[in-house]
Amino acid sequence: MKPFDYQRPSDRDAAHAAAREGAMFIAGGTNLVDLMKLEVMAPDRLVDVSRLGLDGIEVQDGGLRIGAMVTNSDLAADPRLRRDYPVLSRALLAGASGQLRNKATTGGNLLQRTRCPYFYDTDAACNKRAPGSGCAALGGEMRNHAVLGTSDHCVALHPSDMAVAMRALDALVEVEGPDGAIRHVPLDDFYRLPGVTPHLETTLGAGDLITAVLLPPPPQGAVQVYRKVRDRASYAFALVSVAAVVTLDKGRFSQAALAFGGLGARPWRDPAVDALLVGETPSDALFAEAGKHLLRNAAPREGTEFKLPLARRVLSAVLKEATQ
Amino acid sequence: MQTTLTVNGRNHELDIDPRVTLLDALRDQIGLTGSKKGCDHGQCGACTVLVDGRRINACLSLAVMHDGDSITTVEGLAEGGASALQKAFVAHDGMQCGYCTPGQVCSATGMLEEVSAGWPSHVSDDLEGPVTLSHAELSERMSGNLCRCSCYPGINAAIREIADETRQPIDQQEAAE
Numbered sequence: 363m364k365p366f367d368y369q370r371p372s373d374r375d376a377a378h379a380a381a382r383e384g385a386m387f388i389a390g391g392t393n394l395v396d397l398m399k400l401e402v403m404a405p406d407r408l409v410d411v412s413r414l415g416l417d418g419i420e421v422q423d424g425g426l427r428i429g430a431m432v433t434n435s436d437l438a439a440d441p442r443l444r445r446d447y448p449v450l451s452r453a454l455l456a457g458a459s460g461q462l463r464n465k466a467t468t469g470g471n472l473l474q475r476t477r478c479p480y481f482y483d484t485d486a487a488c489n490k491r492a493p494g495s496g497c498a499a500l501g502g503e504m505r506n507h508a509v510l511g512t513s514d515h516c517v518a519l520h521p522s523d524m525a526v527a528m529r530a531l532d533a534l535v536e537v538e539g540p541d542g543a544i545r546h547v548p549l550d551d552f553y554r555l556p557g558v559t560p561h562l563e564t565t566l567g568a569g570d571l572i573t574a575v576l577l578p579p580p581p582q583g584a585v586q587v588y589r590k591v592r593d594r595a596s597y598a599f600a601l602v603s604v605a606a607v608v609t610l611d612k613g614r615f616s617q618a619a620l621a622f623g624g625l626g627a628r629p630w631r632d633p634a635v636d637a638l639l640v641g642e643t644p645s646d647a648l649f650a651e652a653g654k655h656l657l658r659n660a661a662p663r664e665g666t667e668f669k670l671p672l673a674r675r676v677l678s679a680v681l682k683e684a685t686q
Numbered sequence: 687m688q689t690t691l692t693v694n695g696r697n698h699e700l701d702i703d704p705r706v707t708l709l710d711a712l713r714d715q716i717g718l719t720g721s722k723k724g725c726d727h728g729q730c731g732a733c734t735v736l737v738d739g740r741r742i743n744a745c746l747s748l749a750v751m752h753d754g755d756s757i758t759t760v761e762g763l764a765e766g767g768a769s770a771l772q773k774a775f776v777a778h779d780g781m782q783c784g785y786c787t788p789g790q791v792c793s794a795t796g797m798l799e800e801v802s803a804g805w806p807s808h809v810s811d812d813l814e815g816p817v818t819l820s821h822a823e824l825s826e827r828m829s830g831n832l833c834r835c836s837c838y839p840g841i842n843a844a845i846r847e848i849a850d851e852t853r854q855p856i857d858q859q860e861a862a863e
Contacts, residue, residue: 368687368704368750392746395707396727408704410751435740439805444813455808459830460797462728464740465747596808596829 363398370410374571378540380409381569387411389431389470392462397475402482402491416469416573419443424579427536430469430572434524435460437468446580449605452588453527459597469572472525472535472552473564476518477506477599489515490560504665506599511627512661516560518627521599525549525629527588529621530605534576540569546576553628563628584609584617585684591624591676600624602673604680608639615639622656625673632656644685649678689753693718694762702749709733711749712759720760720788724832731831734789734796735759741796743830760788763795770851771795774844782835790831794845797827798852819849 371377381387384406388394397403417431419440426447428437437443438454458466480486480498487496499507499517508519534546547565554562566572590603603623609616618639622630635656642648653674662670691698691711698716709726712718712735724732726745733745736758763769771791774780781787801823806813809826817823824842833841 363705366704368748370750370753388748388751391748391751392728392743395746395748399726408748412751435800435805439803441814444806448813451806451813452808455806455810459728459731460800460827461731461734461741461743461793461830462746464796465742596826 364401364404366398366405367407368410369407370413372413374414374538374573375542377409377411377414377571378538378542378569380407381540381571382407383568385409387571389467390433390465391470392458392466393470393474397482400482401484402475411469411571422576426577428468428575428577430467430536430574432468434458434463434466434468434471438463447527447531447577447586449530449586449588449607450524450527450577452586453523453590453603453605456588456590456600456603457523468524468575471522472572472575474522475563477521478518479503481518490518490556490563493559493561500663504663506601506624507663507666508625508627509657509660509662509666509669510622510625510630511555513556513558513560513627515558516556516627517663517666518556518560519599519624520553520626520628521623522629523588523590523600523603523623526603526621526623527605528575528577529629529631530607530619531581532578532619534578535572536574536576537566538571538573539567544573549629550631556627560627581607581609581617581619587680587684589676589680589683591672602669602676604676606680606684608681608684610644610685614641614643616641620652620656620677622673622677625660625669639681644681646678646682649681650674652681653677687750689750691716691749691752692754692756694758694765700749704748704750706749707745708735708737708747708749708752708757709744712744712757718759718761721792722785722788724786724789729832730786730789731793732786732789734793734831736792736796739796739799741793758792760791763791769795771844771848774847775841778840778843778847780837780840780842780844782833782837786831786833786835790828790833790841793828793831794841794848798845798849800827801849802852819846824849 369380386405388408416429418429420427486498507517587606592598600623605621607619618636722732724730728743728746735744809822
């Protein structure tokens with residue numbers, strides 16, 4: 363690990379002051395410390411945000427305000443989350459291990475990096491790690507890679523389960539700029555697609571601090587499902603996951619929010635798929651049509667072709683479960 | 687960097703390079719070598735310790751991040767003699783080479799607290815219902831600890847025995863009510 367300066371401010375002003383160029387915020391550290399050991403990431407300074415009081419879960423405007431330092435295990439176990447936002451509780455519990463969830467945080471989870479093995483291998487070309495160096499995944503071993511939103515410069519997959527469920531719940535990320543100004547960013551606008559700049563993963567600017575995630579009021583009468591398919595029963599990243607928040611009225615979809623993991627360069631949601639369901643009566647044909655629509659722009663490559671039929675089947679199964 | 691760690695109830699004032707992980711500080715600077723370095727990437731669980739009562743991977747956390755924290759290692763669980771869980775591991779032969787055992791024991795200790803608190807898991811049918819430590823629940827909750835000798839049957843039996851014992855007083859209390 364390369365040497366770095368470490369600071370642990372006790373208030374946000376001091377945190378912003380410490381977060382000059384070359385600095386990174388560190389929360390639970392479960393991903394960042396790992397990447398620093400491998401020298402995939404080598405910040406000059408770490409600013410530890412664990413003592414800034416960002417670890418509360420509060421009711422706000424009928425929804426929940428989740429502090430950025432709330433751990434994944436505390437969030438998954440929160441009684442309000444279990445009752446009102448089970449899709450998010452389920453997604454959190456599907457991720458990582460008990461030890462990791464006790465340390466990983468809400469804000470940190472949003473910023474976790476891809477698990478593409480070429481990103482982790484500093485001897486391999488990777489446009490995300492070293493812009494302009496190329497992409498060793500193309501023509502290499504691909505399985506845990508994206509089929510939606512990729513570019514010729516990067517096929518990396520976003521690994522989070524939590525963010526997928528948040529995407530289906532229309533969560534907002536609360537960001538505090540270096541000048542103290544607060545803004546709320548929908549997840550849709552939070553993550554960038556790789557394009558020609560895959561190293562730029564979010565729309566956060568220098569010194570921007572995630573302070574919370576806001577959940578809107580729980581969707582009334584909705585059925586919430588999270589299903590994750592992976593290579594082993596536990597403690598593995600998703601090959602395909604689906605977060606579904608759907609409401610039926612008189613036998614027809616009155617509302618649908620579907621988000622996907624294991625498929626996209628970012629936690630994936632396609633408004634056209636949601637729109638296709640609304641007003642329709644659940645049926646196998648409709649579910650198949652939704653899957654087809656979801657993947658209309660998919661770009662599978664050698665090694666990831668299997669994800670297309672898998673995604674269609676998982677989506678159908680989830681919609682069936684949610685509407686039975 | 688000056689850092690105070692309270693380990694197994696004793697304060698340690700350390701001057702630590704920020705690069706040192708909690709695991710390395712425990713082993714190399716404090717001399718508690720029970721916690722093991724396995725994969726060193728949070729995947730195997732051999733380094734598991736309890737921080738303020740919660741299990742974490744000590745290999746993925748910097749020691750300086752734990753200034754003022756209270757840490758329990760496998761040595762701490764054995765103070766005053768082996769804990770009931772440690773004895774159960776021996777009785778059920780829940781080890782072969784023994785390398786992963788400290789992490790298994792610390793992880794199981796933290797996991798049983800999580801069960802007591804009613805935390806659901808990925809395999810819980812009902813997010814809000816009571817937790818019964820079935821085989822599926824135990825396997826899921828211990829999935830962050832790998833044993834290359836595959837002593838899982840013995841490990842599971844040891845943990846189940848302790849879970850049953852600790853649940854008993856609650857059952858009796860319920861019966862009294």
